Amino acid sequence: MRIATFNVNGVNGRLPVLLRWLDETEPDVVCLQELKAPQDKFPHAAIEAAGYGAIWHGQKSWNGVAILARGCEPLETRRGLPGDPDDSHSRYIEAAVDGLLVGCLYLPNGNPAPGAKFDYKLRWFERLRAHAAGLLAQGAPAVLAGDYNVMPTDLDVYKPERWLDDALFRPEVRAAYAALIGQGWTDALRTLHPGERIYTFWDYFRNAYGRDAGLRIDHLLLSPEVAPRLRAAGVDRDVRGWEKASDHAPTWVELTPR
C-alpha cells in the first residue's frame, strides 16, 4: 500500500493538479496540507468522484489538513493536537485507515526567528512530540506524515550555510526533529536513501525547481510496528513541474500489505 503526503498550497486552486496526480499514481492514503479553504469549501464531491473518502479540518485563508483514503472512509481519531485549547490553527488530523493510525500534520513555518512565530513553532513541536510519544506507548502501528517545515540535516538543503538562521533550519528545530526521531520513529525516505540529495519543496522564486535548489521538509515517520513493512519511498518530483503546481511535490512510502 502507498501512503503519500502533499502540501497542495490551496486545495481549490490546485484541484486539477491534485486530481491528475491521484489518477496517475493511485495512492491508498493521502495526507494533504495547506488547504487554504474553510470547512465548507473543501472540494469533497470531486475527491469522492475520484474514488476517495475524506476527512478534513479547514480554516479560512490559511492552514487546513485532510486525509484521503482510496475506496473507503478514514475513521477520524483526532483533530487538533492536545496541549493547547487556545490554538486555533487547523494543523493536525488523525484517522484509522487500513489498520494504520495516520497522523497528518502541518507544522508551523516559524519565521521570522527569533520571535513569537518561532516560539509558537517550538511549542507546537513539543506538543507533537508529547502526542507522538503517547502513540508509541500505545504500540499503535502509526505513520506521522506531513509538512514538518524542518530540514533535518545539511544533506536536506541545497545551500545549508544560507539557511542557518532560518526557522526551518535553526539548531532548536533540527534538535526537536532529532528528538522526535529518537523516540523510535523511522524517517522513511532517509532510511532507504542514506546520503542521497532528495528534495520535496522548491521555491517559486528564481527558477528554484529548474536549478534544483530545493529543501526536504515533507516527511513520513513510521512507528516501530510499521517500519519493517517499508519497501520503497520517493518523491513525485515531476508534479512540481506541472502547470499551476504547488511549491511542494508529493512524497510517499510503499508498505507491504498487512
Place this chain on the structure above:
DNA sequence: ATGACGTTTTTGAAACGA
C-alpha cells in the same frame, strides 16, 4: 539586505509562506 512568486481575502493591497 532585499526581493524574486504565488496563494488567500470585505477585490485590491496586504498577510503569509519557506
